[in-house]
Amino acid sequence: MTLALSAQAQVNFPFPDSAATWVQYYETMVSPPPLPTFEWVSTANFCMDGTDTLIAGTTFTRLSDCAGGYVGAIRQDTGAVYFQPADSAQAYLLYDFGVSMGDTLRDVYVNELLGTGT
Numbered sequence: 878m879t880l881a882l883s884a885q886a887q888v889n890f891p892f893p894d895s896a897a898t899w900v901q902y903y904e905t906m907v908s909p910p911p912l913p914t915f916e917w918v919s920t921a922n923f924c925m926d927g928t929d930t931l932i933a934g935t936t937f938t939r940l941s942d943c944a945g946g947y948v949g950a951i952r953q954d955t956g957a958v959y960f961q962p963a964d965s966a967q968a969y970l971l972y973d974f975g976v977s978m979g980d981t982l983r984d985v986y987v988n989e990l991l992g993t994g995t
Contacts, residue, residue, distance in 0.1 A: 895927025
């Protein structure tokens with residue numbers, strides 16, 4: 878029997894630019910490992926309708942809380958996706974589909990339950 882396997886890195890993921898919804902689900906661990914249990918804390922929805930906005934000369938796509946409230950903007954550049962929160966003057970790395978083992982990532986966006994960390 879012959880088994881042939883092939884693997885290839887995904888360099889540029891087709892990130893949506895309109896008609897997209899993300900659901901962010903928060904849980905907390907209520908009992909520790911080895912058999913942890915989790916409890917739901919909250920859910921947040923984020924929607925992208927394809928409306929562009931210009932921030933510091935760079936085109937982003939607006940992101941809302943799905944009720945129309947502006948939460949920030951997203952842009953894609955060569956396999957990396959950046960998010961600029963509504964209350965920030967800086968864009969943060971959200972995804973990087975071209976990262977390799979050992980690469981250093983800077984200014985990565987982290988959305989915490991009680992605030993935003995970077």
